Amino acid sequence: GAVVSQHPSRVICKSGTSVKIECRSLDFQATTMFWYRQFPKQSLMLMATSNEGSKATYEQGVEKDKFLINHASLTLSTLTVTSAHPEDSSFYICSATGVLAGVTNEQFFGPGTRLTVL
Amino acid sequence: AQRVTQPEKLLSVFKGAPVELKCNYSYSGSPELFWYVQYSRQRLQLLLRHISRESIKGFTADLNKGETSFHLKKPFAQEEDSAMYYCALSGSYNTDKLIFGTGTRLQVFP
Numbered sequence: 001g002a003v004v005s006q007h008p009s010r011v012i013c014k015s016g017t018s019v020k021i022e023c024r025s026l027d028f029q030a031t032t033m034f035w036y037r038q039f040p041k042q043s044l045m046l047m048a049t050s051n052e053g054s055k056a057t058y059e060q061g062v063e064k065d066k067f068l069i070n071h072a073s074l075t076l077s078t079l080t081v082t083s084a085h086p087e088d089s090s091f092y093i094c095s096a097t098g099v100l101a102g103v104t105n106e107q108f109f110g111p112g113t114r115l116t117v118l
Numbered sequence: 119a120q121r122v123t124q125p126e127k128l129l130s131v132f133k134g135a136p137v138e139l140k141c142n143y144s145y146s147g148s149p150e151l152f153w154y155v156q157y158s159r160q161r162l163q164l165l166l167r168h169i170s171r172e173s174i175k176g177f178t179a180d181l182n183k184g185e186t187s188f189h190l191k192k193p194f195a196q197e198e199d200s201a202m203y204y205c206a207l208s209g210s211y212n213t214d215k216l217i218f219g220t221g222t223r224l225q226v227f228p
Contacts, residue, residue: 043204095162
């Protein structure tokens with residue numbers, strides 16, 4: 001099956017700093033990547049949809065200047081949390097869909113990144 | 119409005135008992151329905167989707183368009199089925215986003 005990795009798996013940073021999270025599709029070309037946020041014991045909330053080579057589409061209520069998404073290649077998308085604050089602490093998960101998924105739109109999920117802002 | 123509802127946060131059963139995790143949806147059009155599972159300390163993974171009509175790990179789910187439901191069933195629960203289960207829907211295009219329900223935690227006791 002398709003494999004999606006995320007790096008780092010865990011990050012702790014000080015308030016006001018920026019943090020970059022990488023999402024990679026290891027064995028397929030990801031034409032579309034999705035970024036989710038998951039609060040403890042809650043569901044996944046879609047933040048944005050990222051298509052390779054174009055600007056990300058953000059969901060309502062998600063600040064695009066706060067959460068910068070770049071999808072520069074078919075195997076890599078990055079999420080940068082700018083000027084992070086404690087309320088940004090969360091579990092961030094990416095998923096990818098693409099050629100390997102064939103005619104279906106199956107999303108393959110990364111393991112997630114736990115961000116803690118002090 | 120597009121929405122997925124999972125009314126139960128927690129479902130506890132004993133090993134060997136039947137399981138039904140409920141999912142109802144609201145969508146204008148013809149959605150695709152999925153069940154995702156997240157085992158402890160593991161990533162989210164696809165369990166099954168309605169278009170494949172498969173039985174995975176003994177689980178089945180039938181799309182009922184009249185009741186707008188996609189309940190997940192298993193006749194005999196196993197301890198290893200304990201996990202978080204999410205129902206989700208998507209449009210029919212490759213780039214369509216998934217809308218997740220709030221999830222149901224299944225606990226299977228020995």
